[in-house]
Amino acid sequence: MIRVHASTVNRTDCGFRSAEYFVSRFFSGLFKPKQQILGCEFSGTIESVGELVLTYQTGDRIFGYNDTRFGGHAEYLIRDEQDAMTLMPQNLSFAEAATLTEGSHYALCNIRAAKVEAGQKIMVYGATGAIGSAAVQLLKYFDTEVTAVCNTPNMNLVRSLGADFVIDYTREDFTKTTQRYDFIFDAVGKSSFGACKKLLKENGVYISTELGKNGENIWMALYGLLSGGKKVLFPIPYIHKEDVIFLKNLAESGLFKPLIDRIYLLDEIREAYQYVESRQKIGNVVLSIISENENNLPDS
Numbered sequence: 001m002i003r004v005h006a007s008t009v010n011r012t013d014c015g016f017r018s019a020e021y022f023v024s025r026f027f028s029g030l031f032k033p034k035q036q037i038l039g040c041e042f043s044g045t046i047e048s049v050g051e052l053v054l055t056y057q058t059g060d061r062i063f064g065y066n067d068t069r070f071g072g073h074a075e076y077l078i079r080d081e082q083d084a085m086t087l088m089p090q091n092l093s094f095a096e097a098a099t100l101t102e103g104s105h106y107a108l109c110n111i112r113a114a115k116v117e118a119g120q121k122i123m124v125y126g127a128t129g130a131i132g133s134a135a136v137q138l139l140k141y142f143d144t145e146v147t148a149v150c151n152t153p154n155m156n157l158v159r160s161l162g163a164d165f166v167i168d169y170t171r172e173d174f175t176k177t178t179q180r181y182d183f184i185f186d187a188v189g190k191s192s193f194g195a196c197k198k199l200l201k202e203n204g205v206y207i208s209t210e211l212g213k214n215g216e217n218i219w220m221a222l223y224g225l226l227s228g229g230k231k232v233l234f235p236i237p238y239i240h241k242e243d244v245i246f247l248k249n250l251a252e253s254g255l256f257k258p259l260i261d262r263i264y265l266l267d268e269i270r271e272a273y274q275y276v277e278s279r280q281k282i283g284n285v286v287l288s289i290i291s292e293n294e295n296n297l298p299d300s
Helices: 011-018 022-028 094-098 102-113 130-141 152-160 193-199 213-224 241-252 266-277
Strands: 002-009 041-046 061-065 085-087 121-125 145-150 165-168 181-186 200-208 231-233 260-265 284-288
Touching (some): 002 011, 011 266, 041 094, 094 284, 102 181, 102 200, 121 193, 130 145, 152 165, 181 193, 193 213, 266 284
Parallel strands (some): 121 145, 145 165, 181 200, 200 231
Antiparallel strands (some): 041 061
């Protein structure tokens, strides 16, 4: 049993709440939500453990991710010892630890699917969201050259994440660049393979976090299984305990730090969802389950 200190409101939670994509209803509930309490990310302290638990003990500070049972938007939740969770990094607050997994595990899955190698040239479109900002940092960890696409106010922020080059999409058309990339990652799903294809190298890969118009990214990914050259991939996201430990180690080493946009109290959860669904957030939106003083949260 975990006493939750902080959680997040993110695209995963919003997607399961709204069932905007009808196909998601086969996972979240056809006519009504299977899970009444959302919150796939969490951080907190262990309140009690079962007698057979060996890894953790009461009082341990812990964080993790679960988009099957959710439950982070509550004061307590139950997790299995082998779930995708581990002890918190010593150098992070509960708020920071709660933001370590959602955007980063999507980014990590796509980076792995694209078989990214050191020295490759990568473009991240939408580099300021939870997924995009994590992707920039992870790609730099894997020793690639990163071009990030964002708007004017966030150019310095994206550079601080490690981006080698930054394109301001409000001032120039990113598709007009003469650079060619091994991998283009659309972390916000606002572009398309058609627009980006000319920017890819001969065997380049395009991945988007969204289905695309009329689900085109799925169909093009299936077609790509039978063809060579430039292609679309649409990997199914996953997360394992080892991935959470990997992200913890990066955070403790100072190689990865999720962005925090705003912090809402649990009583403000409706406003938190409205803000996330406006698609204006930078990085992550934290939900404080325990009061800020007790939770040692940074200023919002």
